[in-house]
Amino acid sequence: MLDVMAGTRRATIGRPREFDVDEALERAMRVFWEQGYEGASLTDLTAAMGITRTSMYAAFGNKEDLFRRALERYFAGPAAYAERAPEEPTAKQVAAAFLHGAVDTTTSPEQPSGCLSVQGALAAAPADRAVQDLLADVRNDACARLEDRFQRARDEGDLPPTSDPGLLARFLMTVSGGIAVQAASGAGRDELHRVADAALQNWPPA
Amino acid sequence: MLDVMAGTRRATIGRPREFDVDEALERAMRVFWEQGYEGASLTDLTAAMGITRTSMYAAFGNKEDLFRRALERYFAGPAAYAERAPEEPTAKQVAAAFLHGAVDTTTSPEQPSGCLSVQGALAAAPADRAVQDLLADVRNDACARLEDRFQRARDEGDLPPTSDPGLLARFLMTVSGGIAVQAASGAGRDELHRVADAALQNWPPA
């Protein structure tokens, strides 16, 4: 039997869902963001989502799957700066967009402090290795994107030939991770913007 | 009744302890270091310490007290660089000792990767607020010590009058926190030393 409808939204048969999946996912994302993967219990999550455990399992699979979806939403929304920064026209602008974007996202007054992927990564019980590996992949991808971008910048003369694209990328990842830690510890937005500026002060000239 | 013996070691009456408190504390510290405060269960801890739950409670109080003791041991031992760095003769040497010390401690092949106080801080269930506050105090103390040191350096002409001691201190805390995140994610020691050098490259001249 050919499944010609694969990928299309099937006509609604059965009882219709009574909650908004997107809205529920948004709220779950915030709980994970505030409490980390392990710190967020299903009771916390479903209470914030406004649905029962059963509905959550039916809609998202399990806690790990829910976290995956929440993480996707995080990088598509609040943390989109990480993927957009490499599109800036110059290497220095890429770096500035990356760091200042990190500050804005981790210190937004309307959102939890800190970074979902950093919070999640450091709550490290060996049991949740799958989640840790997922987060490690996300971070490595971001680092690789920056490195590729700086490699291109060097090829184009936007960075000096002596510069090290991998080191520059790792440096930005390190500072942005530190910004997330500081933000989670309560550091202020203005202060962290100044820290970001300080980190960018010795950026290689074009 | 005057307790003239207060503070002195009472003669050993009763059954003698069969384990070395220091050794047990060292092993507990490593478990907290690897797994964070919440991630380290009493089963994990006591198994590593080689004692029963009962003995742990009798000797240390409870899990939170044990963590406090482990944290003290951490900053007296593996993370002593944080308190020793301000003793360096120049501001730049202070900064270098702080960052490279962070790299050495968080990437030691003989010890867990990352930083105990960062790992513990970001596993944030609201229930353990006492532990989070404790770790926030520790971090703020370290930042204040650096700031005082750089203030003195500026007064002594070791830093230019235009430099901002608070910003320099916060910058170092941010980078060292980022180093801890990178180390926990598996970044290599040599690579992080290069990142530390990059962060120190634009340090204000004397």
Add this chain to the structure above:
DNA sequence: ACAGTTAAGCACTGATCGGTACAGAACAAA
């Protein structure tokens, strides 16, 4: 020998963890 004191070890507590069985409710197709 005996009382007093402290530690060790087993078995247990109530609470909470992630996850689920089951029954009823709400829809589409027949």
Add this chain to the structure above:
DNA sequence: TTTGTTCTGTACCGATCAGTGCTTAACTGT
């Protein structure tokens, strides 16, 4: 109305959490 399908809510599962009661063991002082 009946049947099939999907969602909702309750009430529960075994496992694990931090923490303890109680007995027994090992020591000191008398």
